[in-house]
Amino acid sequence: MPRPLTPADAAATAALIRTSFAGQAVDPPASAARETAASIAAALAEGGGFGVERDGALLGVVLWQPDQGGMYLGRLAVAATARGQGLAPRLLAAVEAEARRRGLPRVHLKVRLPLLGNRRLFRRCGFVETTLHAHEGHDQPTYCVMEKLLAP
Numbered sequence: 001m002p003r004p005l006t007p008a009d010a011a012a013t014a015a016l017i018r019t020s021f022a023g024q025a026v027d028p029p030a031s032a033a034r035e036t037a038a039s040i041a042a043a044l045a046e047g048g049g050f051g052v053e054r055d056g057a058l059l060g061v062v063l064w065q066p067d068q069g070g071m072y073l074g075r076l077a078v079a080a081t082a083r084g085q086g087l088a089p090r091l092l093a094a095v096e097a098e099a100r101r102r103g104l105p106r107v108h109l110k111v112r113l114p115l116l117g118n119r120r121l122f123r124r125c126g127f128v129e130t131t132l133h134a135h136e137g138h139d140q141p142t143y144c145v146m147e148k149l150l151a152p
């Protein structure tokens with residue numbers, strides 16, 4: 001079961017995110033690959049996160065932050081050895097529960113357009129693609145926003 005991340009998890013969380021996002025064939029490269037213990041500690045202080053741990057090792061993490069009247073979800077990462085076991089959907093559900101606890105009506109996230117498997121995963125978990133966006137310096141869309149409205 002996901003548990004809340006604490007400042008003591010910052011270094012392990014950053015390492016898992018860096019490793020998980022490294023090597024993704026996306027342009028521009030994923031900023032997640034540059035996360036550090038300090039940047040994760042700062043993100044946890046502004047919002048929070050959840051992690052799934054087995055035998056003392058973090059296998060999956062996600063960060064959240066209230067934003068734009070909803071709950072922003074980012075840095076979803078599952079260790080390569082633990083993929084395909086439904087950890088990501090459980091982490092998404094934990095963020096949805098946190099949003100509900102805070103009375104926020106929706107969860108939103110960004111996903112790179114070429115990552116079709118990720119878009120499929122979020123759709124399967126109830127997210128819909130809302131708007132297309134381009135990173136700075138790109139004249140074609142590079143990512144989309146997806147959101148899930150939470151039942152009251």
Ligand SMILES: CC(C)(COP(=O)(O)OP(=O)(O)OC[C@H]1O[C@@H](n2cnc3c(N)ncnc32)[C@H](O)[C@@H]1OP(=O)(O)O)[C@@H](O)C(=O)NCCC(=O)NCCS
Pocket residue numbers: 020021075076077078079080082083084085086087088089110111112115117118120121
């Ligand atoms: C995206 C990610 C978080 C999914 O985590 P997960 O816990 O494996 O999610 P699921 O268990 O629901 O499986 C997701 C998909 O991977 C497939 N899969 C199964 N076994 C797998 C394996 N050994 N390795 C990779 N993917 C596998 C699943 O079948 C599923 O595919 P489908 O959507 O076509 O049915 C994980 O792949 C990851 O960390 N990727 C790198 C970071 C990233 O892209 N984060 C999201 C940014 S938007």
